[in-house]
Amino acid sequence: xxxxxxxxxxxxxxxxxxxxxxxxxxxxxxxxxxxxxxxxxxxxxxxxxxxxxxxxxxxxxxxxxxxxxxxxxxxxxxxxxxxxxxxxxxxxxxxxxxxxxxxxxxxxxxxxxxxxxxxxxxxxxxxxxxxxxxxxxxxxxxxxxxxxxxxxxxxxxxxxxxxxxxxxxxxxxxxxxxxxxxxxxxxxxxxxxxxxxxxxxxxxxxxxxxxxxxxxxxxxxxxxxxxxxxxxxxxxxxxxxxxxxxxxxxxxxxxxxxxx
Amino acid sequence: xxxxxxxxxxxxxxxxxxxxxxxxxxxxxxxxxxxxxxxxxxxxxxxxxxxxxxxxxxxxxxxxxxxxxxxxxxxxxxxxxxxxxxxxxxxxxxxxxxxxxxxxxxxxxxxxxxxxxxxxxxxxxxxxxxxxxxxxxxxxxxxxxxxxxxxxxxxxxxxxxxxxxxxxxxxxxxxxxxxxxxxxxxxxxxxxxxxxxxxxxxxxxxxxxxxxxxxxxxxxxxxxxxxxxxxxxxxxxxxxxxxxxxxxxxxxxxxxxxxxxxxxxxxxxxxxxxxxxxxxxxxxxxxxxxxxxx
Numbered sequence: 001x002x003x004x005x006x007x008x009x010x011x012x013x014x015x016x017x018x019x020x021x022x023x024x025x026x027x028x029x030x031x032x033x034x035x036x037x038x039x040x041x042x043x044x045x046x047x048x049x050x051x052x053x054x055x056x057x058x059x060x061x062x063x064x065x066x067x068x069x070x071x072x073x074x075x076x077x078x079x080x081x082x083x084x085x086x087x088x089x090x091x092x093x094x095x096x097x098x099x100x101x102x103x104x105x106x107x108x109x110x111x112x113x114x115x116x117x118x119x120x121x122x123x124x125x126x127x128x129x130x131x132x133x134x135x136x137x138x139x140x141x142x143x144x145x146x147x148x149x150x151x152x153x154x155x156x157x158x159x160x161x162x163x164x165x166x167x168x169x170x171x172x173x174x175x176x177x178x179x180x181x182x183x184x185x186x187x188x189x190x191x192x193x194x195x196x197x198x199x200x201x202x203x204x205x206x207x208x209x210x211x212x213x214x215x216x217x218x219x220x221x222x223x224x225x226x227x228x229x230x231x232x233x234x235x236x237x238x239x240x241x242x243x244x245x246x247x248x249x250x251x252x253x254x255x256x257x258x259x260x
Numbered sequence: 261x262x263x264x265x266x267x268x269x270x271x272x273x274x275x276x277x278x279x280x281x282x283x284x285x286x287x288x289x290x291x292x293x294x295x296x297x298x299x300x301x302x303x304x305x306x307x308x309x310x311x312x313x314x315x316x317x318x319x320x321x322x323x324x325x326x327x328x329x330x331x332x333x334x335x336x337x338x339x340x341x342x343x344x345x346x347x348x349x350x351x352x353x354x355x356x357x358x359x360x361x362x363x364x365x366x367x368x369x370x371x372x373x374x375x376x377x378x379x380x381x382x383x384x385x386x387x388x389x390x391x392x393x394x395x396x397x398x399x400x401x402x403x404x405x406x407x408x409x410x411x412x413x414x415x416x417x418x419x420x421x422x423x424x425x426x427x428x429x430x431x432x433x434x435x436x437x438x439x440x441x442x443x444x445x446x447x448x449x450x451x452x453x454x455x456x457x458x459x460x461x462x463x464x465x466x467x468x469x470x471x472x473x474x475x476x477x478x479x480x481x482x483x484x485x486x487x488x489x490x491x492x493x494x495x496x497x498x499x500x501x502x503x504x505x506x507x508x509x510x511x512x513x514x515x516x517x518x519x520x521x522x523x524x525x526x527x528x529x530x531x532x533x534x535x536x537x538x539x540x541x542x543x544x545x546x547x548x549x550x551x552x553x554x
Contacts, residue, residue, distance in 0.1 A: 062443060084442045093443070100440040102433050113433055116426075117445035161444065 012076065013037040014200050015061065015092065015169045020070035022060050029068070030056045032224035036202070038169055039217075043191060043201040045232060047208035048221035054204040055097060057221075058171040061202065062094035063087035074168065088117060091168035097177060101154045101161075103147030107138060110146050110157050114164030124164070131160035134193060152183025159190060169200045176207055188214045212236050264397035269515045271398045275408045277511025279469055282411035283484070284491040284503040285418060286462035292435045292498030293455040296346055296358040302484035303366035304334065304460055308467025309476045310373055313384050323384055323471055324406075330464040338460030339453040341365070346456065347449065366481060373478040383475045407469035414465045415504060418458070422500070431455050435498065487514075490530040494537045495546050502546025 015038040023029040030053040038044045046054045059065040061072065063084040072080045074090045082090065102110050111131060115124045132139035135156040141149060146157055155175055162170055172191065176184035184207070191214050195201055205211030212218045215232040220241065228241065235241055283305060290298040308330050315326035345365075349357045391402040422428035433441040434451045442448050470476070491510055495502035510530055517526040537544060 064439070064442070085445045085447060088443070088445045096439060096443065100437050102436040102440065104436055105429075105432060109429065113429060113441075113444050113446075116430070158440075165445075 012040070013073070014040050014075060015202065016071075016073040017057065017061060018071045018073065020057075020060055020067045020072075022056060022065055022067040022070075024065070030224055031060065031067070033070070034221070034225055036219055036226060036229075038200050038202050040200055041195060041198060042216040043195050043203055043214055044217045044219065045203045045205055045208075045211040045215035046219050046221055047205060047211055047235075048227070052221040053224045054221055055173050058094055058173050058202065058204060061087070061169075061171055062092055064094070085117070088165060088167075091165075092171060093162040093165055093167035093169075094171040095158050095162045095173060095175065097173040099151065099154055099158075101146040101149075101157050103145070105146055106142075107144055107146050107149070107157055108142050111138060111160050111164060114161035117165060127164045127166065130197075131163050134163070134197060135160045135190065150183065152179050152186055155179065155183075155187055156190060159194070163194070163199065167199060169202055170194060172201060172203045174204055174206055176205065176210065184210070209236070265519065266516075267396060268398040269519055270512065271395070271400055272404070273512035273515030274508070275400075275404045276515055277508035278408040278411040278415075279466060280488065280491055280507035280511045281504040282414050282462055282469075283466045284488050284495065284507045285415060285500050286459040286466070287488055288492045288495065288498055288500055288503040289455060289459045289462075291492065292500075293431060294342070294346065294358075294452050295355045296456075297355060297362065297489075298459065299359060299362040299485060300365040300369065301362075301459070301463055302481035302488060303369040304337075304463040305467040305470065305484060306476060306478070306481045307369050307373065308334065308464045309471035309474070309480075310377060310382070310467075312468045312471040313382050313476065314377070316384050316386075322386070323468060324410075327465065327468055330468065331461050334460040334464040335457040338457035341460075342453045342456035343449075347452070366485075370478045370481065377478070379478060381475045381477045384471055386472070401473070403472040407472055410465055410469045414462060418462065418500070421458075427451070427454065487527070487530040490534040493544055494533050496544025499544070499546045502544060505546065506544075 015036075017034065017036045020031050020034045021029055022031040034053070034057065036044070036046070036057060046057060048054055056065065060067050063082050063086065066081055070080070071078060074092065077090070079087065079090045084094075087094075102113065105113075111128065112124070115127060118124055118127075132142075137149075137153045137156050138160045141153065146154060149157065159170075159172075159175075175187045175191065179187060188210055191201055191203060195216075203211055203215060212232040212235055217229065218232040218235040219229040220227045220235065228235070228238075283301070287298055287301050290296045290301070311330050312323040312326045315321065315329070316323045345361060346354075346358060349361065386403070388402050392399045393402070394400075422432060430441065430446045430451050431454070433444070433446060434448045434455075438448055441451075474480075487510070491507045492503050494510065495504070495506035510533055513529050513533070514526050517529050
């Protein structure tokens, strides 16, 4: 598999980040000519070591950070240099790392704030039904205080909030971080369900193996560039990658070595 | 302490606590939304009191009517102050620098008042200034009751605004998680500006209430800022209901202590409460759970 190639040959991508250079303040660049493409109805997972620039990719895509150079296209339309409000309008919804529910507000207030930019009441009601169907906990705990929910439940409220605007692509930053294995498994299941419900996902995961198992395509980032990209299953099967980025447990049983 | 005297003190404490509650709500709002310590809040309070006094002297109309002008004026001044000055401060040192910045604004207001109206003590004379009525032996001045009513009305309005409106939702979301608020499409800079304006609007109302019943002079604001800061620390910074409850408790405490201690020493009650809070419960009595909730 070749590096610096588009993940797969698709006629049209929902989101394209092309040749992005970005960084914080006067510090050195974090992203150095990165290109990532997200096709429709797919989960694309970015993996890589700490400091590779995974979260920065999402910040650039959601308009929280303006890239120094490069282009951002949504459905082929150039949206480079837009702020968060306009990126949201373009169809990109970002779920931050860690807990980002509005803790002292109810689940319903949180979810409805996701529709802050929507005026049409009927559309809001329809989206509420949709997210309640996708995330049962949102329906069950509708009137509870969001801060009183468990970490995994809060994540689902954040997912529901981000889906209220019917985004083309959801940007998920380490959704499994800090969750117990069972809650993390639920979160990965939900990510797959989001895709099945028609929303493409750009996923950043520290837990590379679980991330790639959920994803259709994977990109391995290193030093602000895409090092290798391709179908997630191929990346998982690649034993040299396993050693470098996926932890010690190797996917290939025939490979010589380290204890499982 | 005799029964009627105790009742009198309780009544005065409640009336005073209401005014403290309104003023502390403004202070806690600035801190909650922007982490700004607004030393000039009480200077704006005195400015509003002067404007009410000036309005009545020039027109002969009731000082309460000056609210029609001062509330929008202060709101606009708050928005401008946030957008032009506060937002220029570096986020990392915002809280400390806001103390310096707003301290200087307080000095500018005090100086301007002295220049415009001289240092002479001023007082509004109203036909109902001396009016009062009896309640179970306690005497209640009509002006104090009007001030309390004004404070109560404003607090309820503020609560409804924060709890029920789209702007209120956006403001609370910004207080609780600024980045997440931006990501749902809230213009957090604009919200911060309006939040600041709202805080100053409460100072306009509080100052007018104060002018009904007090002798005012340009440096009076120094007497107010200390107790108000104590109130919001005891209440848990950023908690509007916490500030209101603490204001009521401290107002009552001050009023009750005036009998055995006299007015000067009763004022120290605020600082004793402040020190005790910092020693025993530095997050304030309503920080954490109640903080940021309305």
